[in-house]
Amino acid sequence: MNTQVTIAGVTLKNPVMTASGTFGSGMEYAEFMDLSRLGAVVTKGVANVPWPGNPTPRVAEVYGGMLNAIGLQNPGIDVFLERDIPFLKQHDTTIIVNVCGKTTEDYVEVVEHLAEEPAVAMLEINVSCPNVKEGAIAFGQKADALFGITKEVKRHAKQPVIMKLSPNVTDIAEMARAAEAAGADALSLINTITGMKIDIHKRAFALANKTGGMSGPAIKPVAVRMVYQAAKAVKIPIIGMGGIANAEDAIEFLLAGATAVSVGAMNFVNPYTCVEVVEGIERYMEQYHVESVTDLIGAVRE
Amino acid sequence: MKQKHTAKVLSQQEIALAIYDMWIETPLAADARPGQFVGIYPKDKSTLLPRPISICETDAARGALRIVYRIAGAGTREFSGYREGDAISLLGNLGNGFPLEQGCGKRAFLMGGGIGVPPILELAKRLEARKDIIAGYRDANLFLGEDLAKYGTLHIATEDGSAGTKGNVMDAVRENGLEADIIYACGPMPMLRAIKAYAGERDIPAYLSLEEHMACGVGACLGCVVKTKEIDHHSHVHNARICTDGPVFEAKEVEI
Numbered sequence: 001m002n003t004q005v006t007i008a009g010v011t012l013k014n015p016v017m018t019a020s021g022t023f024g025s026g027m028e029y030a031e032f033m034d035l036s037r038l039g040a041v042v043t044k045g046v047a048n049v050p051w052p053g054n055p056t057p058r059v060a061e062v063y064g065g066m067l068n069a070i071g072l073q074n075p076g077i078d079v080f081l082e083r084d085i086p087f088l089k090q091h092d093t094t095i096i097v098n099v100c101g102k103t104t105e106d107y108v109e110v111v112e113h114l115a116e117e118p119a120v121a122m123l124e125i126n127v128s129c130p131n132v133k134e135g136a137i138a139f140g141q142k143a144d145a146l147f148g149i150t151k152e153v154k155r156h157a158k159q160p161v162i163m164k165l166s167p168n169v170t171d172i173a174e175m176a177r178a179a180e181a182a183g184a185d186a187l188s189l190i191n192t193i194t195g196m197k198i199d200i201h202k203r204a205f206a207l208a209n210k211t212g213g214m215s216g217p218a219i220k221p222v223a224v225r226m227v228y229q230a231a232k233a234v235k236i237p238i239i240g241m242g243g244i245a246n247a248e249d250a251i252e253f254l255l256a257g258a259t260a261v262s263v264g265a266m267n268f269v270n271p272y273t274c275v276e277v278v279e280g281i282e283r284y285m286e287q288y289h290v291e292s293v294t295d296l297i298g299a300v301r302e
Numbered sequence: 303m304k305q306k307h308t309a310k311v312l313s314q315q316e317i318a319l320a321i322y323d324m325w326i327e328t329p330l331a332a333d334a335r336p337g338q339f340v341g342i343y344p345k346d347k348s349t350l351l352p353r354p355i356s357i358c359e360t361d362a363a364r365g366a367l368r369i370v371y372r373i374a375g376a377g378t379r380e381f382s383g384y385r386e387g388d389a390i391s392l393l394g395n396l397g398n399g400f401p402l403e404q405g406c407g408k409r410a411f412l413m414g415g416g417i418g419v420p421p422i423l424e425l426a427k428r429l430e431a432r433k434d435i436i437a438g439y440r441d442a443n444l445f446l447g448e449d450l451a452k453y454g455t456l457h458i459a460t461e462d463g464s465a466g467t468k469g470n471v472m473d474a475v476r477e478n479g480l481e482a483d484i485i486y487a488c489g490p491m492p493m494l495r496a497i498k499a500y501a502g503e504r505d506i507p508a509y510l511s512l513e514e515h516m517a518c519g520v521g522a523c524l525g526c527v528v529k530t531k532e533i534d535h536h537s538h539v540h541n542a543r544i545c546t547d548g549p550v551f552e553a554k555e556v557e558i
């Protein structure tokens with residue numbers, strides 16, 4: 001049985017990763033699991049300088065998931081390279097760094113810093129965070145802007161580039177094609193779906209930011225549909241995510257056309273989710289006599 | 303080491319209106335410290351996130367810990383229906399807890415307001431100090447008073463004056479002419495702000511247990527931050543995580 005998958009020349013031991021922002025840089029969940037079991041750890045978004053993020057409340061529970069408006073709080077690339085990368089290097093897993101910024105220059109600065117760090121296997125560029133006012137999502141909601149930022153990042157990046165797409169668009173296939181045309185090596189989707197919650201007793205917004213990104217099991221059907229549409233539209237590999245709670249969910253994404261998957265909000269519900277997904281995929285492969293996990297990619301019957 | 307596991311409810315009773323008192327058999331009891339909390343997962347799938355609830359008391363001999371909580375919404379309502387022998391899903395032990403060394407041998411105020419009273423009990427049990435325990439409630443719907451009185455001098459304040467001092471915990475301090483070298487407190491934000499101001503005026507340390515909405519409970523999501531005076535060692539911005547760097551902070555360190 002072979003659980004390996006390859007994305008832009010980088011081979012992962014299995015197709016299960018952590019979704020950016022739900023797993024820090026792995027330190028917190030290393031108390032619960034052996035990070036070496038994971039296909040990859042995708043870190044929290046990191047910018048060129050420290051970002052304080054949004055006021056609280058930053059999180060709210062909703063039916064079937066949660067809203068967050070963290071606002072990409074991060075310690076900045078210098079601390080990240082000194083502290084988080086050495087920690088992750090101790091584990092036998094692939095390191096993917098998620099990058100955020102407000103301007104093209106911000107993104108490029110981070111990408112250039114990371115170019116000198118061979119332990120970083122891939123970059124994931126977040127152009128789809130709904131919780132910061134400037135930049136960020138603006139790059140992810142218009143095909144020409146996405147094309148521009150992808151091209152610029154590719155020009156400076158040493159590692160393969162994954163563009164992380166927003167679901168808050170009319171036509172995901174058009175966005176996927178724009179990123180591919182600009183040279184993206186892979187795509188990841190979906191980021192959170194913009195939502196809102198109002199406390200009727202206080203007549204107040206549940207989040208200080210008013211709106212937040214929705215994640216968790218309730219968004220899974222939207223995510224599976226978008227992964228399917230994006231996979232049809234492009235040739236580059238896709239990392240699928242959105243509401244994955246168990247191996248069955250993950251396999252759905254693979255069948256829809258994803259080469260790998262990420263587990264996000266469900267880490268909060270069960271800190272052992274990622275490892276359980278890895279083990280569940282292995283059991284499914286045994287049960288259905290699947291030789292290689294790659295046989296599952298896009299294998300839904302049309 | 304933190305863990306999520308399924309534990310067993312040993313007993314549960316309603317000790318005041320909508321206030322429940324539950325003992326849980328769990329290995330987490332062995333090294334739980336006062337001021338730490340557990341995340342309790344409701345079973346209903348519409349309520350996914352763990353509910354942070356303070357450790358009220360531990361009983362190492364029985365391998366049990368006690369929580370006292372108020373029905374605030376769907377999650378706590380579900381917990382209130384649990385009976386002896388039922389399974390309960392816990393994440394723990396979370397947070398830093400109250401520092402005991404600092405108060406050793408001193409005159410200490412242990413202050414709890416409303417549903418902030420429960421963590422004061424285990425603190426009162428373990429702290430070796432001259433303890434004035436000041437518990438504030440909305441009305442005569444009191445709870446944990448008898449337990450607290452075993453470990454120090456208990457003073458009660460109620461907002462409507464139906465028991466003890468009329469007013470809040472600070473009013474009880476004034477009315478009884480109490481003095482302290484150190485304060486430990488848990489309660490609603492206006493109470494904690496008043497304590498911070500009082501401690502600042504007298505230049506005495508105050509350790510406050512803070513509350514915020516949480517998602518992971520373990521420091522990974524950055525959902526539960528409080529503004530800090532200095533740049534935080536972990537975040538490198540003026541924000542600390544209540545679930546891991548707290549919930550207890552020295553009053554001077556946080557902007558509340």
Ligand SMILES: Cc1cc2nc3c(=O)[nH]c(=O)nc-3n(C[C@H](O)[C@H](O)[C@H](O)COP(=O)(O)OP(=O)(O)OC[C@H]3O[C@@H](n4cnc5c(N)ncnc54)[C@H](O)[C@@H]3O)c2cc1C
Pocket residue numbers: 060061339349351352353354355356357370371372373374375376377378379417420421512513514515516549
């Ligand atoms: C460190 C800490 C210790 C606590 N200790 C106690 C305790 O000992 N006893 C007690 O009765 N209560 C305690 N609380 C408050 C308790 O967490 C909430 O009352 C509880 O989460 C409400 O859940 P619910 O499903 O009943 O309410 P809902 O309003 O339905 O909850 C919806 C969501 O909001 C969150 N939430 C709602 N109120 C709060 C709150 N005040 N603080 C944080 N999250 C909240 C819930 O966790 C859930 O994710 C503590 C909170 C914190 C942060």
Ligand SMILES: Cc1cc2nc3c(=O)[nH]c(=O)nc-3n(C[C@H](O)[C@H](O)[C@H](O)COP(=O)(O)O)c2cc1C
Pocket residue numbers: 019020021022044045068070072098126129164190191192214215216217219241242243244262263264265266517523
């Ligand atoms: C608390 C939280 C923080 C997040 N932070 C980031 C981030 O920094 N960068 C990013 O690209 N996505 C971020 N995301 C989005 C997730 O990586 C993921 O795309 C999304 O949550 C959908 O997956 P899920 O339903 O499994 O959570 C965050 C999500 C959550 C819940």
Ligand code: FES
Pocket residue numbers: 515516517518519520521522523524525526527543544545546
């Ligand atoms: S709740 Fe996630 S960091 Fe505190």
